[in-house]
Amino acid sequence: MNTTALDTILDKAWYQGSLTKEEITFLLSLQDGEDVTKLFRTARAIKERNFGNRVFLYGFVYFSTYCRNNCSFCFYRQSNKESFRYRKTKEDIIQLACALEDAGVHLIDLTMGEDPLFNDGARSEALLEIVQAVDDSVELPIMASPGVLREDRFASMHDAGTDWFACYQETHNRDLFTRLRPHQDYDLRYNQKVWAQRAGMLTEEGIMIGVGETIRDRAESIIMMGLQGVQQVRAMTFVPQTNTPMEKKRSPPFREELVTMAVMRLVHQNKLIPASLDIEGVKGLRPRLEAGANVITSIIPPQKGLAGVAQPELDIDTGERSPTNIEEMLEGLNVTIAPLSEYRGLINSWKRRLTVEVLA
Numbered sequence: 493m494n495t496t497a498l499d500t501i502l503d504k505a506w507y508q509g510s511l512t513k514e515e516i517t518f519l520l521s522l523q524d525g526e527d528v529t530k531l532f533r534t535a536r537a538i539k540e541r542n543f544g545n546r547v548f549l550y551g552f553v554y555f556s557t558y559c560r561n562n563c564s565f566c567f568y569r570q571s572n573k574e575s576f577r578y579r580k581t582k583e584d585i586i587q588l589a590c591a592l593e594d595a596g597v598h599l600i601d602l603t604m605g606e607d608p609l610f611n612d613g614a615r616s617e618a619l620l621e622i623v624q625a626v627d628d629s630v631e632l633p634i635m636a637s638p639g640v641l642r643e644d645r646f647a648s649m650h651d652a653g654t655d656w657f658a659c660y661q662e663t664h665n666r667d668l669f670t671r672l673r674p675h676q677d678y679d680l681r682y683n684q685k686v687w688a689q690r691a692g693m694l695t696e697e698g699i700m701i702g703v704g705e706t707i708r709d710r711a712e713s714i715i716m717m718g719l720q721g722v723q724q725v726r727a728m729t730f731v732p733q734t735n736t737p738m739e740k741k742r743s744p745p746f747r748e749e750l751v752t753m754a755v756m757r758l759v760h761q762n763k764l765i766p767a768s769l770d771i772e773g774v775k776g777l778r779p780r781l782e783a784g785a786n787v788i789t790s791i792i793p794p795q796k797g798l799a800g801v802a803q804p805e806l807d808i809d810t811g812e813r814s815p816t817n818i819e820e821m822l823e824g825l826n827v828t829i830a831p832l833s834e835y836r837g838l839i840n841s842w843k844r845r846l847t848v849e850v851l852a
Protein backbone atom coordinates (compact mmCIF):
# COMPACT_ATOMS: atom_id res chain seq x y z
CA MET A 493 0.00 0.00 0.00
CA ASN A 494 1.17 3.56 -0.57
CA THR A 495 0.52 6.86 1.15
CA THR A 496 -2.91 7.13 -0.48
CA ALA A 497 -3.88 3.82 1.08
CA LEU A 498 -2.70 5.12 4.46
CA ASP A 499 -4.83 8.25 4.06
CA THR A 500 -7.85 6.10 3.19
CA ILE A 501 -7.44 3.96 6.32
CA LEU A 502 -6.90 6.98 8.56
CA ASP A 503 -10.01 8.63 7.10
CA LYS A 504 -11.98 5.44 7.67
CA ALA A 505 -10.87 5.39 11.31
CA TRP A 506 -11.67 9.09 11.75
CA TYR A 507 -15.21 8.48 10.47
CA GLN A 508 -15.46 5.53 12.88
CA GLY A 509 -15.32 2.78 10.32
CA SER A 510 -14.31 -0.61 11.64
CA LEU A 511 -10.76 -1.49 10.51
CA THR A 512 -10.03 -4.94 9.10
CA LYS A 513 -7.20 -7.13 10.36
CA GLU A 514 -5.26 -6.34 7.18
CA GLU A 515 -5.67 -2.60 7.72
CA ILE A 516 -4.62 -2.89 11.37
CA THR A 517 -1.57 -4.94 10.35
CA PHE A 518 -0.69 -2.35 7.73
CA LEU A 519 -0.82 0.46 10.27
CA LEU A 520 1.23 -1.53 12.79
CA SER A 521 3.90 -2.05 10.13
CA LEU A 522 4.43 1.67 9.46
CA GLN A 523 8.10 2.65 9.63
CA ASP A 524 8.41 5.81 7.61
CA GLY A 525 8.65 8.97 9.71
CA GLU A 526 6.01 10.91 7.78
CA ASP A 527 3.52 8.03 7.81
CA VAL A 528 4.00 7.48 11.53
CA THR A 529 3.51 11.22 12.15
CA LYS A 530 0.18 11.07 10.26
CA LEU A 531 -0.88 8.05 12.32
CA PHE A 532 -0.07 9.82 15.60
CA ARG A 533 -1.86 12.98 14.44
CA THR A 534 -5.03 11.02 13.73
CA ALA A 535 -4.78 9.07 17.00
CA ARG A 536 -4.39 12.31 18.94
CA ALA A 537 -7.29 13.95 17.13
CA ILE A 538 -9.55 10.96 17.91
CA LYS A 539 -8.48 11.08 21.54
CA GLU A 540 -9.24 14.79 21.73
CA ARG A 541 -12.63 14.31 20.03
CA ASN A 542 -13.55 11.82 22.77
CA PHE A 543 -11.72 13.09 25.84
CA GLY A 544 -10.55 16.63 25.08
CA ASN A 545 -7.02 17.46 26.26
CA ARG A 546 -7.66 15.98 29.68
CA VAL A 547 -5.92 13.01 31.30
CA PHE A 548 -6.62 10.76 34.27
CA LEU A 549 -3.98 9.88 36.85
CA TYR A 550 -3.59 6.44 38.43
CA GLY A 551 -1.69 6.03 41.69
CA PHE A 552 0.24 2.81 41.99
CA VAL A 553 0.65 0.75 45.16
CA TYR A 554 2.69 -2.39 44.46
CA PHE A 555 2.12 -3.92 47.87
CA SER A 556 3.75 -7.34 47.51
CA THR A 557 6.57 -8.33 45.19
CA TYR A 558 6.39 -12.00 46.23
CA CYS A 559 5.11 -14.34 43.53
CA ARG A 560 4.60 -18.06 43.04
CA ASN A 561 5.03 -17.83 39.24
CA ASN A 562 8.03 -17.86 36.96
CA CYS A 563 7.17 -15.59 34.06
CA SER A 564 10.19 -15.51 31.75
CA PHE A 565 10.27 -11.71 31.48
CA CYS A 566 9.66 -10.73 35.09
CA PHE A 567 12.18 -9.51 37.66
CA TYR A 568 9.92 -10.77 40.46
CA ARG A 569 9.64 -14.34 39.15
CA GLN A 570 9.75 -16.80 42.02
CA SER A 571 13.13 -18.26 41.12
CA ASN A 572 14.93 -14.90 40.96
CA LYS A 573 16.60 -15.02 44.36
CA GLU A 574 18.23 -11.64 43.77
CA SER A 575 15.06 -9.66 43.28
CA PHE A 576 14.09 -7.18 45.96
CA ARG A 577 11.07 -8.51 47.88
CA TYR A 578 8.76 -6.74 50.24
CA ARG A 579 5.26 -7.06 51.57
CA LYS A 580 3.51 -3.95 52.83
CA THR A 581 1.28 -4.05 55.93
CA LYS A 582 -2.36 -3.08 55.74
CA GLU A 583 -1.55 0.13 57.62
CA ASP A 584 1.22 1.02 55.14
CA ILE A 585 -1.06 0.36 52.19
CA ILE A 586 -3.81 2.56 53.61
CA GLN A 587 -1.33 5.33 54.29
CA LEU A 588 0.03 5.16 50.75
CA ALA A 589 -3.46 5.17 49.24
CA CYS A 590 -4.45 8.19 51.35
CA ALA A 591 -1.29 10.06 50.33
CA LEU A 592 -2.05 9.41 46.67
CA GLU A 593 -5.65 10.57 47.14
CA ASP A 594 -4.44 13.79 48.79
CA ALA A 595 -2.10 14.32 45.85
CA GLY A 596 -5.02 14.26 43.41
CA VAL A 597 -4.98 10.93 41.56
CA HIS A 598 -8.25 9.57 40.12
CA LEU A 599 -7.75 5.91 41.05
CA ILE A 600 -5.72 3.67 43.36
CA ASP A 601 -4.18 0.66 41.61
CA LEU A 602 -3.50 -2.12 44.14
CA THR A 603 -1.00 -4.49 42.54
CA MET A 604 0.75 -7.60 43.80
CA GLY A 605 2.59 -10.64 42.49
CA GLU A 606 0.67 -13.87 42.98
CA ASP A 607 1.65 -13.88 46.63
CA PRO A 608 0.21 -16.94 48.42
CA LEU A 609 0.23 -15.04 51.71
CA PHE A 610 -2.52 -12.78 50.40
CA ASN A 611 -4.59 -15.20 48.47
CA ASP A 612 -4.29 -18.88 49.37
CA GLY A 613 -6.10 -21.35 51.60
CA ALA A 614 -6.51 -20.07 55.14
CA ARG A 615 -5.30 -16.62 54.05
CA SER A 616 -7.71 -16.24 51.16
CA GLU A 617 -9.46 -13.34 52.90
CA ALA A 618 -6.28 -11.23 53.18
CA LEU A 619 -6.54 -9.68 49.72
CA LEU A 620 -10.21 -8.85 50.28
CA GLU A 621 -9.35 -7.22 53.59
CA ILE A 622 -6.79 -5.00 51.89
CA VAL A 623 -9.27 -3.88 49.22
CA GLN A 624 -11.98 -3.33 51.80
CA ALA A 625 -9.65 -1.33 54.06
CA VAL A 626 -8.53 0.92 51.20
CA ASP A 627 -12.12 1.36 50.05
CA ASP A 628 -13.07 2.41 53.59
CA SER A 629 -10.17 4.89 53.72
CA VAL A 630 -10.34 6.70 50.36
CA GLU A 631 -13.13 8.10 48.22
CA LEU A 632 -11.51 6.98 44.97
CA PRO A 633 -12.20 4.11 42.59
CA ILE A 634 -9.95 1.07 43.11
CA MET A 635 -8.27 -1.13 40.56
CA ALA A 636 -7.02 -4.55 41.66
CA SER A 637 -4.16 -6.28 39.82
CA PRO A 638 -3.57 -9.39 41.93
CA GLY A 639 -2.86 -11.94 39.19
CA VAL A 640 -5.08 -14.96 38.73
CA LEU A 641 -7.98 -15.59 41.16
CA ARG A 642 -10.45 -18.45 41.49
CA GLU A 643 -13.80 -17.81 39.85
CA ASP A 644 -15.61 -17.78 43.17
CA ARG A 645 -13.50 -14.82 44.42
CA PHE A 646 -14.81 -12.25 41.96
CA ALA A 647 -18.14 -11.43 43.59
CA SER A 648 -16.32 -10.80 46.90
CA MET A 649 -13.70 -8.66 45.17
CA HIS A 650 -16.49 -6.53 43.72
CA ASP A 651 -18.31 -6.30 47.03
CA ALA A 652 -15.10 -5.31 48.83
CA GLY A 653 -14.90 -2.23 46.60
CA THR A 654 -12.97 -3.21 43.46
CA ASP A 655 -14.10 -1.10 40.50
CA TRP A 656 -11.52 -2.35 37.98
CA PHE A 657 -9.82 -5.70 37.53
CA ALA A 658 -6.58 -5.72 35.51
CA CYS A 659 -4.94 -8.90 34.26
CA TYR A 660 -2.72 -8.73 31.19
CA GLN A 661 -2.62 -11.64 28.79
CA GLU A 662 0.60 -10.13 27.32
CA THR A 663 -0.18 -11.90 24.01
CA HIS A 664 -3.13 -13.69 22.43
CA ASN A 665 -0.78 -16.16 20.72
CA ARG A 666 -1.12 -19.30 22.85
CA ASP A 667 2.32 -20.70 22.01
CA LEU A 668 4.03 -17.46 22.87
CA PHE A 669 1.94 -17.18 26.05
CA THR A 670 3.27 -20.57 27.16
CA ARG A 671 6.84 -19.39 26.65
CA LEU A 672 6.24 -16.13 28.49
CA ARG A 673 4.19 -17.57 31.32
CA PRO A 674 5.38 -21.18 31.74
CA HIS A 675 3.02 -23.56 33.58
CA GLN A 676 0.20 -21.00 33.51
CA ASP A 677 -3.16 -21.59 31.89
CA TYR A 678 -4.04 -19.29 28.96
CA ASP A 679 -7.78 -19.79 29.36
CA LEU A 680 -7.74 -19.28 33.10
CA ARG A 681 -5.97 -15.95 32.63
CA TYR A 682 -8.29 -14.95 29.78
CA ASN A 683 -11.34 -15.81 31.89
CA GLN A 684 -10.24 -13.47 34.67
CA LYS A 685 -11.62 -10.63 32.57
CA VAL A 686 -14.83 -12.53 31.79
CA TRP A 687 -15.48 -13.36 35.45
CA ALA A 688 -14.63 -9.84 36.60
CA GLN A 689 -17.12 -8.36 34.14
CA ARG A 690 -19.84 -10.78 35.24
CA ALA A 691 -19.22 -9.68 38.83
CA GLY A 692 -19.74 -6.04 37.79
CA MET A 693 -16.15 -4.83 37.46
CA LEU A 694 -14.54 -2.90 34.62
CA THR A 695 -11.52 -4.61 33.09
CA GLU A 696 -8.14 -3.86 31.56
CA GLU A 697 -6.20 -5.95 29.04
CA GLY A 698 -2.59 -5.45 28.01
CA ILE A 699 0.08 -6.74 25.68
CA MET A 700 3.84 -6.63 25.72
CA ILE A 701 5.80 -5.38 22.73
CA GLY A 702 9.03 -7.11 21.69
CA VAL A 703 8.65 -10.52 23.33
CA GLY A 704 8.73 -12.54 20.12
CA GLU A 705 5.29 -11.65 18.77
CA THR A 706 4.69 -10.88 15.09
CA ILE A 707 2.94 -7.78 13.77
CA ARG A 708 -0.07 -9.99 13.03
CA ASP A 709 -0.06 -11.18 16.64
CA ARG A 710 -0.29 -7.55 17.71
CA ALA A 711 -3.17 -6.99 15.30
CA GLU A 712 -4.90 -10.11 16.63
CA SER A 713 -4.57 -8.82 20.21
CA ILE A 714 -6.02 -5.43 19.29
CA ILE A 715 -9.03 -7.18 17.75
CA MET A 716 -9.37 -9.57 20.70
CA MET A 717 -9.42 -6.63 23.11
CA GLY A 718 -12.58 -5.46 21.34
CA LEU A 719 -14.19 -8.88 21.59
CA GLN A 720 -13.28 -9.10 25.26
CA GLY A 721 -15.26 -5.92 25.97
CA VAL A 722 -12.59 -4.39 28.22
CA GLN A 723 -12.67 -0.66 28.93
CA GLN A 724 -8.92 -0.05 29.17
CA VAL A 725 -6.23 -1.34 26.80
CA ARG A 726 -2.49 -1.01 26.96
CA ALA A 727 0.75 -1.85 25.21
CA MET A 728 4.07 -1.86 27.04
CA THR A 729 7.56 -2.37 25.70
CA PHE A 730 9.47 -5.39 26.98
CA VAL A 731 12.43 -4.33 29.14
CA PRO A 732 15.01 -7.06 29.90
CA GLN A 733 15.51 -7.85 33.58
CA THR A 734 18.61 -9.33 35.19
CA ASN A 735 18.48 -12.95 36.36
CA THR A 736 15.62 -13.87 34.06
CA PRO A 737 15.58 -16.19 31.03
CA MET A 738 15.01 -13.13 28.80
CA GLU A 739 17.77 -10.95 30.26
CA LYS A 740 19.82 -11.02 27.04
CA LYS A 741 16.89 -10.19 24.77
CA ARG A 742 16.90 -6.56 23.70
CA SER A 743 14.02 -4.11 23.91
CA PRO A 744 12.53 -3.13 20.56
CA PRO A 745 12.56 0.58 19.66
CA PHE A 746 9.97 2.47 21.76
CA ARG A 747 8.43 3.60 18.47
CA GLU A 748 6.83 0.15 18.15
CA GLU A 749 4.94 0.63 21.42
CA LEU A 750 3.87 4.12 20.33
CA VAL A 751 2.63 2.89 16.96
CA THR A 752 0.71 0.06 18.68
CA MET A 753 -0.82 2.54 21.11
CA ALA A 754 -1.87 4.84 18.27
CA VAL A 755 -3.49 1.96 16.37
CA MET A 756 -5.30 0.95 19.58
CA ARG A 757 -6.68 4.50 19.73
CA LEU A 758 -7.96 4.20 16.13
CA VAL A 759 -9.66 0.88 16.85
CA HIS A 760 -10.76 1.48 20.47
CA GLN A 761 -11.72 5.12 20.26
CA ASN A 762 -13.73 5.40 23.49
CA LYS A 763 -11.49 3.29 25.71
CA LEU A 764 -8.86 4.42 28.17
CA ILE A 765 -5.27 3.96 27.04
CA PRO A 766 -2.50 4.33 29.61
CA ALA A 767 0.89 5.93 29.21
CA SER A 768 2.93 4.03 31.76
CA LEU A 769 5.79 5.74 33.60
CA ASP A 770 7.22 2.28 34.18
CA ILE A 771 8.90 1.95 30.78
CA GLU A 772 10.82 5.15 29.98
CA GLY A 773 10.03 7.11 33.13
CA VAL A 774 8.71 10.65 32.90
CA LYS A 775 10.61 11.43 29.70
CA GLY A 776 8.36 8.93 27.92
CA LEU A 777 5.21 10.80 28.85
CA ARG A 778 5.02 13.28 25.98
CA PRO A 779 5.39 10.76 23.11
CA ARG A 780 2.81 8.45 24.66
CA LEU A 781 0.25 11.23 25.13
CA GLU A 782 0.94 12.33 21.56
CA ALA A 783 0.29 8.78 20.36
CA GLY A 784 -3.22 8.76 21.85
CA ALA A 785 -2.85 7.82 25.53
CA ASN A 786 -5.18 9.54 28.01
CA VAL A 787 -4.28 7.96 31.35
CA ILE A 788 -1.00 8.28 33.23
CA THR A 789 -0.28 5.17 35.25
CA SER A 790 2.36 4.05 37.73
CA ILE A 791 2.41 7.31 39.65
CA ILE A 792 4.35 6.50 42.83
CA PRO A 793 5.09 8.64 45.87
CA PRO A 794 8.86 8.95 46.50
CA GLN A 795 10.83 7.51 49.43
CA LYS A 796 8.17 4.97 50.42
CA GLY A 797 10.09 1.81 49.56
CA LEU A 798 7.84 0.98 46.62
CA ALA A 799 8.87 -0.59 43.31
CA GLY A 800 7.65 -0.46 39.73
CA VAL A 801 6.83 -3.60 37.74
CA ALA A 802 8.73 -3.38 34.46
CA GLN A 803 11.40 -1.06 35.85
CA PRO A 804 11.74 -1.65 39.58
CA GLU A 805 13.55 1.61 40.41
CA LEU A 806 13.17 3.99 37.45
CA ASP A 807 12.47 7.60 38.55
CA ILE A 808 10.90 6.47 41.83
CA ASP A 809 13.07 7.62 44.71
CA THR A 810 14.01 10.81 42.88
CA GLY A 811 10.36 11.82 43.09
CA GLU A 812 10.02 12.19 39.33
CA ARG A 813 7.05 9.82 39.31
CA SER A 814 5.33 11.70 42.14
CA PRO A 815 1.94 13.35 41.51
CA THR A 816 3.36 16.84 42.05
CA ASN A 817 6.08 16.40 39.47
CA ILE A 818 3.66 14.91 36.92
CA GLU A 819 1.31 17.85 37.38
CA GLU A 820 4.14 20.30 36.70
CA MET A 821 5.19 18.38 33.59
CA LEU A 822 1.66 18.38 32.18
CA GLU A 823 1.53 22.17 32.28
CA GLY A 824 4.19 22.20 29.60
CA LEU A 825 2.37 19.69 27.41
CA ASN A 826 -0.92 21.55 26.98
CA VAL A 827 -2.65 18.72 28.83
CA THR A 828 -4.85 19.22 31.87
CA ILE A 829 -5.83 16.87 34.66
CA ALA A 830 -9.51 15.97 34.42
CA PRO A 831 -11.77 16.67 37.41
CA LEU A 832 -12.50 13.59 39.52
CA SER A 833 -16.22 14.01 38.77
CA GLU A 834 -15.46 13.45 35.05
CA TYR A 835 -13.67 10.19 35.78
CA ARG A 836 -16.44 9.01 38.09
CA GLY A 837 -19.10 9.89 35.50
CA LEU A 838 -17.23 7.92 32.84
CA ILE A 839 -16.74 4.74 34.84
CA ASN A 840 -20.25 4.87 36.30
CA SER A 841 -21.74 5.02 32.80
CA TRP A 842 -19.64 2.00 31.79
CA LYS A 843 -20.70 0.11 34.90
CA ARG A 844 -24.37 0.75 34.18
CA ARG A 845 -23.88 -0.57 30.63
CA LEU A 846 -22.03 -3.59 32.00
CA THR A 847 -24.95 -4.39 34.29
CA VAL A 848 -27.40 -4.17 31.40
CA GLU A 849 -25.18 -6.39 29.19
CA VAL A 850 -24.65 -8.99 31.95
CA LEU A 851 -28.36 -9.10 32.75
CA ALA A 852 -29.14 -9.49 29.03
Ligand code: SF4
Pocket residue numbers: 559560561562563566567568569570604605606639
Ligand atom coordinates in the same frame (compact mmCIF):
# COMPACT_ATOMS: atom_id res chain seq x y z
S1 SF4 B 1 4.58 -11.12 35.84
FE1 SF4 B 1 3.31 -11.22 37.68
S2 SF4 B 1 2.71 -13.38 37.78
FE2 SF4 B 1 4.51 -13.30 36.45
S3 SF4 B 1 6.25 -13.65 37.81
FE3 SF4 B 1 5.97 -11.43 37.64
S4 SF4 B 1 4.72 -10.88 39.39
FE4 SF4 B 1 4.55 -13.09 39.08
